[in-house]
Amino acid sequence: MRVAKQKRALVIGGSIGGLCAGHLLHRAGWNATVYERSRSDLADRGAGLGVSKELFDIMARIGIEPDPSLSVGAKTSIWLGQKDELVQELPRASRGSTWPVIYQPLRRALPDALYRPGMILTRIEQDGPKARAIFADGTAEEADLIVAADGVMSTVRRQFLPEVAPKQAGYVAWRGIIDEAEIPASGRDLLFDRIAFSFPEGEMILSVHVPGPGNDVRPGHRRYYFIWYRPATPEQQREMFTDVAGQNHGLSIPPAMIRGEFLDQLQAAARAKLPPLMAEIVSRVKQPLLQAITDMESPRLVFGRVALMGDAAFVARPHVAAGTSKAALDAACLVDALDAAGDDIDAALVRYNEQRCAFGRAIVAHSRYLGAYIEAQIKPLPERGAAATRDPARIITDYGAPHLVHAA
Numbered sequence: 178m179r180v181a182k183q184k185r186a187l188v189i190g191g192s193i194g195g196l197c198a199g200h201l202l203h204r205a206g207w208n209a210t211v212y213e214r215s216r217s218d219l220a221d222r223g224a225g226l227g228v229s230k231e232l233f234d235i236m237a238r239i240g241i242e243p244d245p246s247l248s249v250g251a252k253t254s255i256w257l258g259q260k261d262e263l264v265q266e267l268p269r270a271s272r273g274s275t276w277p278v279i280y281q282p283l284r285r286a287l288p289d290a291l292y293r294p295g296m297i298l299t300r301i302e303q304d305g306p307k308a309r310a311i312f313a314d315g316t317a318e319e320a321d322l323i324v325a326a327d328g329v330m331s332t333v334r335r336q337f338l339p340e341v342a343p344k345q346a347g348y349v350a351w352r353g354i355i356d357e358a359e360i361p362a363s364g365r366d367l368l369f370d371r372i373a374f375s376f377p378e379g380e381m382i383l384s385v386h387v388p389g390p391g392n393d394v395r396p397g398h399r400r401y402y403f404i405w406y407r408p409a410t411p412e413q414q415r416e417m418f419t420d421v422a423g424q425n426h427g428l429s430i431p432p433a434m435i436r437g438e439f440l441d442q443l444q445a446a447a448r449a450k451l452p453p454l455m456a457e458i459v460s461r462v463k464q465p466l467l468q469a470i471t472d473m474e475s476p477r478l479v480f481g482r483v484a485l486m487g488d489a490a491f492v493a494r495p496h497v498a499a500g501t502s503k504a505a506l507d508a509a510c511l512v513d514a515l516d517a518a519g520d521d522i523d524a525a526l527v528r529y530n531e532q533r534c535a536f537g538r539a540i541v542a543h544s545r546y547l548g549a550y551i552e553a554q555i556k557p558l559p560e561r562g563a564a565a566t567r568d569p570a571r572i573i574t575d576y577g578a579p580h581l582v583h584a585a
């Protein structure tokens with residue numbers, strides 16, 4: 178009897194997408210190893226994120242049982258007016274978490290022997306049905322499949338699609354997180370278990386409960402997260418992402434390097450533009466985070482025996498709150514296609530490419546639609562169009578992408 182040789186896969190990038198791919202491939206019988214550039218614990222970074230039933234289903238498939246401490250649910254969304262008044266409440270439910278809360282169980286569940294930290298991929302070589310990963314330390318590893326989960330600035334994507342890059346959307350996001358106990362007493366009932374949206378002229382802020390330290394989801398012990406979208410021209414963004422020493426950091430900046438003048442401007446704008454409750458919450462954040470809003474589409478995801486996934490493949494703007502769900506669904510789709518195709522890896526990759534390109538294009542398009550309201554604000558008045566005055570209730574109703582994630 179012929180014993181089938183175990184197939185080998187290299188996963189480049191050990192964040193949420195790469196860990197999902199590593200686990201699922203391993204469970205499907207592959208010899209799969211995850212190679213991560215960073216040597217440090219990634220759980221020390223990150224802020225709030227949207228999660229979905231689909232993400233938790235994939236985690237359960239990996240062996241991480243559903244656990245109520247992984248997220249906090251909001252039953253409805255509210256539109257908060259300029260004087261903290263409740264303008265409208267809409268029956269739009271969602272779940273929020275934080276990056277480390279989702280990352281940690283995925284990392285803990287992957288045996289150390291399958292996770293190689295401090296390994297920086299520099300390029301890929303291909304030779305018939307084999308692909309070879311070359312790392313910065315000079316080592317080379319050969320496999321039947323290389324999965325590129327190396328994020329938005331993916332080294333792998335830049336090798337195969339050098340013309341594809343993230344596109345700036347004309348606005349930035351300020352994010353911050355505080356302890357739930359720091360929410361001003363006047364707002365606790367109003368904000369409790371709801372997502373709160375507010376729409377100062379041409380801008381948008383939303384805030385939500387997320388798990389607290391030690392995944393504590395008991396009321397009073399959770400944390401409270403906001404993301405504030407503000408229009409900024411390319412010139413303004415260049416300044417905002419340049420530190421005091423004159424170094425420009427591109428599309429984001431280490432929080433401690435954000436120049437004091439921009440933090441002062443943020444607080445002044447909060448007092449001038451936000452409902453008092455939101456302004457108070459922004460003022461209580463010790464170290465806000467700042468990122469440029471971008472999106473990115475790859476025209477194809479498969480190059481011989483190399484497959485792009487997660488943020489390396491498509492990046493939707495954060496309004497769809499689906500970056501981690503999308504990465505997990507990419508991993509699941511890839512492994513399901515490989516399973517279904519048996520020994521025909523190339524046929525599986527054709528199927529994966531078709532399915533995930535369609536999904537990626539749809540979710541990026543939806544995120545552009547949701548962000549068009551803010552994006553329009555940097556255009557001259559006559560060019561702004563209908564998106565600039567879109568009804569806030571419509572924006573709230575359409576927010577997120579449950580219809581896309583659920584159908585994937």
Ligand SMILES: Cc1cc2nc3c(=O)[nH]c(=O)nc-3n(C[C@H](O)[C@H](O)[C@H](O)COP(=O)(O)OP(=O)(O)OC[C@H]3O[C@@H](n4cnc5c(N)ncnc54)[C@H](O)[C@@H]3O)c2cc1C
Nearest residue numbers: 190192194214222223224276298327328487488500501504
């Ligand atoms: C530390 C961290 C914190 C984050 N926090 C948040 C958050 O708070 N909210 C949110 O919405 N999203 C956050 N994200 C992004 C979020 O993880 C992604 O949008 C989504 O989960 C898709 O993930 P991904 O695995 O495709 O890509 P990413 O999460 O971007 O991960 C890519 C990984 O590849 C590694 N890598 C890059 N280049 C190489 C290379 N050449 N060789 C080897 N490894 C490489 C990176 O170090 C990184 O770990 C965070 C990402 C990271 C890495």
